[in-house]
Amino acid sequence: MGIASLPPGLEGNFIEVSSGGGSSWLAFNTKRLYTNAFIIQDDKILLGYKKRGFGVHKYNGFGGKVEQGETAVQAAARELQEEAGITAPLEHYGTFLFVTEGGPDWAFQIEIFRAEEYSGTLIETDEMRFQWFATPNVGVGIPETTVVSAAAQAVVELLPIPFDSMWESDRYWIPLLLSKRHFIGRTDFKSVGETFTLEKWWFGEIGAREW
Numbered sequence: 345m346g347i348a349s350l351p352p353g354l355e356g357n358f359i360e361v362s363s364g365g366g367s368s369w370l371a372f373n374t375k376r377l378y379t380n381a382f383i384i385q386d387d388k389i390l391l392g393y394k395k396r397g398f399g400v401h402k403y404n405g406f407g408g409k410v411e412q413g414e415t416a417v418q419a420a421a422r423e424l425q426e427e428a429g430i431t432a433p434l435e436h437y438g439t440f441l442f443v444t445e446g447g448p449d450w451a452f453q454i455e456i457f458r459a460e461e462y463s464g465t466l467i468e469t470d471e472m473r474f475q476w477f478a479t480p481n482v483g484v485g486i487p488e489t490t491v492v493s494a495a496a497q498a499v500v501e502l503l504p505i506p507f508d509s510m511w512e513s514d515r516y517w518i519p520l521l522l523s524k525r526h527f528i529g530r531t532d533f534k535s536v537g538e539t540f541t542l543e544k545w546w547f548g549e550i551g552a553r554e555w
């Protein structure tokens with residue numbers, strides 16, 4: 345797989361990680377910028393359950409539209425503060441395009457950020473209810489009889505990332521984000537009413553030469 349296989353709208357030198365679905369990509373006119381931010385610590389990831397608006401009832405990172413005069417990282421920081429009450433040293437890890445058949449004629453361009461630390465106290469907001477989930481390596485090799493600290497015990501009891509209650513394409517790029525691999529991608533959905541179904545996707549990571 346080379347550069348020639350990149351979906352329309354993506355540019356650069358990337359190595360394919362995952363792809364699938366139908367044979368043709370949807371057309372779109374323009375792109376609108378959105379952000380999505382995750383706090384990822386040793387063995388856990390912070391998600392929010394969306395209580396209203398676009399993506400309602402799904403778990404996701406914290407984010408929203410990039411407003412006029414804002415950079416993506418500024419918007420990501422503002423949305424994290426508005427939706428979860430915290431600040432964090434966000435680092436950019438990925439970008440993907442999201443196009444919907446039966447939806448808008450523009451593509452969402454979603455800029456993905458992560459941080460390991462945060463400041464402030466997490467709050468539930470009108471838009472998001474925060475919840476920590478265990479990243480896949482958590483709990484492995486801890487026998488039931490082992491005595492662990494209260495903090496470690498709390499981690500062991502976290503639920504795994506709820507991919508079945510997230511955007512269907514999250515399962516292809518969240519692992520890249522967890523392992524700190526810089527990525528791009530594209531994900532085309534079909535929407536019927538409120539229901540979105542994944543039709544075609546492509547995700548790739550930045551080759552070692554570009555680091």
Ligand SMILES: CNc1ncnc2c1ncn2[C@@H]1O[C@H](COP(=O)(O)OP(=O)(O)OP(=O)(O)O)[C@@H](O)[C@H]1O
Pocket residue numbers: 378379380397398399404405406407408409410442452454511512513531
């Ligand atoms: C496959 N598709 C997708 N996969 C993963 N995440 C997706 C997504 N499509 C949208 N998202 C995120 O969903 C939020 C919507 O934001 P949204 O609430 O509409 O924005 P914002 O808070 O500015 O709006 P309002 O002020 O409420 O109008 C925002 O984080 C955006 O990145």
